[in-house]
Amino acid sequence: MSSPEQASEPERVRAPNIRDVARVAGVSYQTVSRALNDSPSIRPETLARVQTAIEELGYRPNQAARALVTSRSRTIGVLAAQTVHYGPATSIQAIETAAREAGYRLSITNISSSEYASIKAGLDHLMAQSIEALIVIAPQVRVFEALNDLQVAVPFVTLESTGLNSAHSLWVDQIQGARLATRHLIDLGHTEIMHISGPQDWIEAEARMQGFLRELGDADLRTRAPILGDWTAHFGYYAGLELLRYRDFTAVFCGNDQMALGFMHACRESGLSVPGDMSIVGFDDIPEAAHFAPPLTTVRQNFAEIGRRAIEVLLGELRGDTELSHAPVQPELIVRQSTARLA
Template sequence: MEPEKVRAPNIRDVARLAGVSYQTVSRVLNDSPSIKPSTRQRVLDVINDVGYRPNQAARALVTSRSRTIGVLSGQTTHYGPATSIHAIEGAAREAGYRLSSTSIASGDYASIRSALDYLLSQSLEALVVLAPQVRVFEAIEELSIAVPFVTLESSGRETGHSLSVDQVAGARMATRHLIELGHTEIVHLSGPKDWIEADARMQGFLEELGAANLRTRAPILGDWTAHFGYYAGLELLRFRDFTAVFCGNDQMALGFTHACRDMGLDVPGDISIVGFDDIPEAAHFSPPLTTVRQNFAELGRRAVAQLLSELGGEAPRGQEQITPELVVRSSTARVATPAVAGRLRR
């Protein structure tokens, strides 16, 4: 004989135990100012005692508010996006909102449009777009989204809704650090084509070299993985016509460091390496990695704050950027002497 299922408490159970009408419980749940403080507290005490959880769908029908923020993401396994989404969820929950999130299955337009349509069908009150491809923002422009939204990207386009870490400034910091150490031959391992952050970091790298009147090399397009950094390193280090490398993220820097070790080269004695992101493991690479720190958690918190201010009637804040920070560790050093550099090229 199957055990009898225990029914979850409902709003009428709360009303009966608190000695009020179910309409009063509903007003308490919706923060009505007409409820006496003592009655409100009695209802809240019963809700806590019995473990009542309001039906969000039913509340949305009554109040015409879903208390839901949508999140569209492109890649949730990488440290940066995962950290931002966690912060968005925490800030939303603290403000009484929940998340409805989906990720883009692929970079094609149909997948992007399908993901956006899915989120917008959830009666969202606001939307955060955390996706790296240019095509995502082209789709957003076509849809003319009616709810407040913020895009966590650094394309520089005048959407009036963007919030980002200044990727160009971060790349210039990384490149300038290498130049100040005396490096004049610097290679850049970039992220994938069509990724906004990769393009911005490449732009910053080229701008800083140009400002220093140094020779520019065509950046090498990678895929953000340590695997790519390793094999690109093996190929590039066969010629050794450079003394430093700026990697578009920390994972590629890790792979490049591995390649240096396998080629019998010392980091930073022979090759200086800078990454980007400052993932938690970067401080424990061998050697610890010099990198550009992005405050992904702050980015997520500010995104929710910006949306809440718009939901409260304020105008969109326009473009807002957070300045990154250069974190200097042991993977960079002053360029080797000319005699040593000559031996590196042989």
């Protein structure tokens, strides 16, 4: 006999299980299991009844239990570094959305450094979770050099443009994006253009710098040594204060939007108008870029498309598809009010 205290406790609600689905659908639990695992032997009308029962009960399959039965984890591993920055963080968000829509989940491991031991430890951790495929998001060339030496036993893609893993790479064309930004300034009549780059060992920073230099070279314009930055608005601000002491240029292409924001701040403190005295272009098109003062002209990267393509390629490889496109995603120049024709 229960005590009054026990009797007053609310009854704990049990989550629906596979047998509940079978009961509501009027089928065996083995049939429900076949439906959950996409068995070709199940009839369409039976599958429809099971799906209706699942929705009615709010049933969620136990992924761990399914992995034991099917020998499939339906998990994609992500080996990532420097996810605090906008680009990598947004890529992971886009990949997670695309994976979820395809019925997969992500297991994300952030490596503590780009040293070989850290990369190997991160990869070993993911493989121990029986991942079916792998995505590598890391900013530095040496990460991919180390990856080349490791034996990756599952289909994988890398979000980089070094060419070290051309058969596995997906990327937004960073060089083309930088060329678009630089060409825009040239078309506005600017001939003295500075570039504030990202860190020297970052893949994207190097590619954007190369695009800038190539476009200036094709236009037969004088090239200046790019300033190596660190992606922060803080750096853009102090670099701007120093560069504007001489003011022997009329436009600047910043390697990302945060450094462009800092440079705008330096222009205001120096009594210069943007774009009247100085035209500024950024890169990434972060959500705040349209609300800078003035709104920032920048290069937009389609992170959602990269996420979709990464999952599409991996699922294709899991199916044995040999006709997979690794063509780079093209960037887009977004023209706003931070650039103007040279007076």
